[in-house]
Amino acid sequence: MSEKPLLSIIIPTLGVEENLSLLLKDLDSQEGISFEVVIASATPNSDTATPPIGFKTKNLKTKIVICERGRGRQLNEGVKHAEGNDLLFLHADTRIPSLTLLTRGSEAMALARRASKRVAGHFPLRLGSELAVPSFYYIEAKSRFGLPECVNGDQGQWISREYFDELGGMDESLPFLEDLRLSKHVAAEGRWITLPGEILTSPRRFEKEGRKARLSLNALIRVAEELGLKRFLKRAPELYRDQPSTEKLTLAPFINLFFRELFSGSIRGNISGLGAFAAMNAWQTIAWLECTYARQRGMDSHLVELNYTKRGISLFHNLKDNFIFRTLAGSALLAWMLTIWLGSLQPFSFIRNRL
Template sequence: MPPRLAVIIPTFNEAQALPGLLEDLARQTGVRLEIWVSDGGSTDDTVIIARRAGAQTTVGRAGRGAQMNRAHALARAPMRLFLHADSRLPRADQLQRALRAWQDAGGRGVAGHFPLHFADAPAEHRHLFAFMEAKTRSGRPGTVHGDQGLLIHRADFDALGGYREQLPYFEDVYLSDAIFRSARWQLLPDALHTSARRFVREGVRQRYALMAVMMTAHALGDDGFFAASDALYRRQDQAQALSMKPLLSLLVERTVRQPRRWPKLLAYALQNAWQLPLMLRCRLTDRSG
């Protein structure tokens, strides 16, 4: 009997992206899927599309963490796979292979994530996207995020406390940190395709800089940084060009000008020094190709 897997997709106005993922899920072989679309109050046809495709739906308070926790509480299958709506599964046996890899890695106590491929990355920034793709294969702390998917046993998810719901974003980072501390990450076979749409709308370099600023504030334990700026994260349907100046000024004000945070800042910089040669290698590979 094929293994059972609950696929949980948080959505808000994803009528354009969702059909592609649902089609990919429908053609998966060697696995019995229980598909949940957890919606945060879409004003487009997201929920209608999900129901027509045979997915189960739940609608409630917006916020990815709350939405995914809500569907998790309703799902019956023993395994969970959390995916973003703009994810694509290029192989029909991708989830079967993922479950086998998870089991071979030890099963319980292991969480799986896919390497990423940005299928629609702008050509002029291909070296930066190649760098981001390479980071998803590194298995290092701070590099495993929700867009890579999360494959986990429901009991392990419960033991970790589920997703945080205090912010409408970063729920994946907190859970990723918890897995690094008390479980083990496993890189799954076959790349998960994802969209560069947010980078395109907000500006590729600006979006990457924003991610770096947010990760720095998180590493410093500065939750007040997120509370001090409501411009950090917009819903996908509201994404627009970013202005980094006020956010960088906020980071300087809360970090650089507070000497008590300098040791943590230095430690974080040293922990991530490995990224510089990786970025250089991706740039050189791009030029030689």
Template sequence: MADDRALPAPPPLSVVIPCLNEAERLSLLLADLQRWPAGYELLLVDGGSTDRSAANAALAGARVLSSTPPCRGRQLATGAHRAQHSWLLFLHADSRLPPDWAECVSRAISRAAHHADAEMGTAWFFRLRIAPSTAARRLLEWAVQLRSQLGQTPYGDQGLLIHRRLYDACGGFAPISLMEDLDLVLRIGRRAHLQSLPCPISTDGRRWDRCGVIRRSWQNARLRRRWRQGEPPERLAVLYAR
């Protein structure tokens, strides 16, 4: 069996981050991204931040793009359209990556390069971790991983690694304010397999803090059901923000 350590360095990566007033958390993610061993392109798509999000990203070498008014689906689509490399990694601005994230992503890309049509047959996501850790959040993380692997429906806070050919073939992100992640992964699932990377991504627990894990999870499930029934994402986004 081939040794992964002997695989060539991965091709350059385009990292796309939609952002709105996340200066503090974004700075931590920008530091995590410095671990990528090969050349990479960083695109921050700002939805009209009034803090130092855009300035901090520019200092870290990012191409800062403006997409206003804020709409995460449109911001992600804008970043993907402007990205120059074949491999795309989509991340939320409040995410944190583990020390070995670059190795995990590099191996996934290298393996894809050594298997016919793997670039069109697989997309990857990270295992979710919610910070800070609590017993209820650990249970939620387990449920999320089960849903992601068996149901093939990871969400945006788990990141998405995908080759541009597959991204384009699936139609890319729709310019919608909510459910843009589920909308895309459902289309990916009709063409390819979504696979978990063997490392976690940490997301900030603010939205669970406001009303608790159980209540927030129930509210999210209701919003997903209403979206599947045809309710406009823009209306659901207002409810989600409450």
């Protein structure tokens, strides 16, 4: 009888993931920990018994589970077939440069659980790009922060099965955002810790779709999630699938839909919520300035302390209910959205459709 693994690594996939074999190779080289890999595949013709073609495993225990499409649904299905007491959710385009990353992660989690069982971990992130891109540097620096706004699936999410079940598992209501919602639930009920080491993720999506467009869409989705614009979140994946796969991401359909939902229903409530969201995230302006200064000095993104940002978070938290500050912050955010809107391909289609 084989030994029960301490850790189950669950990876959602859609079709043939060209980077999956590279991740499995990295995992096969890990030392000092017993674990298994569960591939939650939404491809009906996947082989349920073997890992991807061309990959030869030494000791890696791997199983493939066939499930319906949707990351939250796939991850929950993977958990059902997992044997470990600990769960680590990874994306298929993740790379692991250290042979002892999982061992050190397990030790850090065990230490953190001495204080409370309600703890989850994430790794600092590297975007595997040789380009010295300010936005990439900023993302990497924030990945060490541990705030729910900064923790996402690209960083890996390590949690005990017991705590995961207590939180109700991954949200399945949308085909995305399950990682951000898990981050918020953990932050509300327990705490996040930053695990030692780092993982790499591919910047291909940013480079293929356009960095500015991709990051702007991510920000738009975060705002819609905070404001509860359910129709936007429901339709956004359809708009994304309609985009030509060989071209840059076009923001116009998303922005048109966002403003249509923002200015429907409870307009006053939506605008007030926009101001509150902007006020609570005003610290990111300070973080950007700190990262810009550190980058110009040649400092590694994972060594940036963000000391002024940490002070700013406390300050802005106290100001979030201040009407004047919230109005100013919301106006600045709305102005940014309008700038992005006017820079998209069809900037006036929303107005034209309303006339």
